[in-house]
Amino acid sequence: MACAACCMPTEMLLTPNDLTRIAARGVPLDACTIPSPQYPGLRVLKNVKGRCYFLKESRIGGPHACSLYPDHPTGCRYFPLIYDVDKHRCIIDKRYCKHYRDFLAMASDSTCCKALERVLRDELRVI
Numbered sequence: 001m002a003c004a005a006c007c008m009p010t011e012m013l014l015t016p017n018d019l020t021r022i023a024a025r026g027v028p029l030d031a032c033t034i035p036s037p038q039y040p041g042l043r044v045l046k047n048v049k050g051r052c053y054f055l056k057e058s059r060i061g062g063p064h065a066c067s068l069y070p071d072h073p074t075g076c077r078y079f080p081l082i083y084d085v086d087k088h089r090c091i092i093d094k095r096y097c098k099h100y101r102d103f104l105a106m107a108s109d110s111t112c113c114k115a116l117e118r119v120l121r122d123e124l125r126v127i
């Protein structure tokens, strides 16, 4: 991961499977996640000093790294593909991702969008 703009800060919702994978790493969930301010009963990644708890410090000029990789959360795997609840469809998040043009095809890929919608509907129950 060279950019990590989406990890500084993160707002990522966590599925039950995400929480299980994080707990299996031996990290207490209270240390690295907080209750979702938007969705009661769900948790999101915690930020420490404006960046995801799991984002490793970069060396000067070096790449950032996710210390959860390859067990990073489902939503992080899809990003910058996100679901716009107002538009009821998948979009590419241009707010955080300066490389968003490289990912525009994902938003029109119905396989990617349906897979993300399944996670949001069946695992998180937010749509």
Ligand code: SF4
Pocket: 006, 007, 010, 012, 045, 052, 053, 054, 055, 056, 065, 066, 067, 068, 069, 072, 073, 076
């Ligand atoms: S878990 Fe990893 S990929 Fe996801 S926001 Fe944190 S550092 Fe970034």
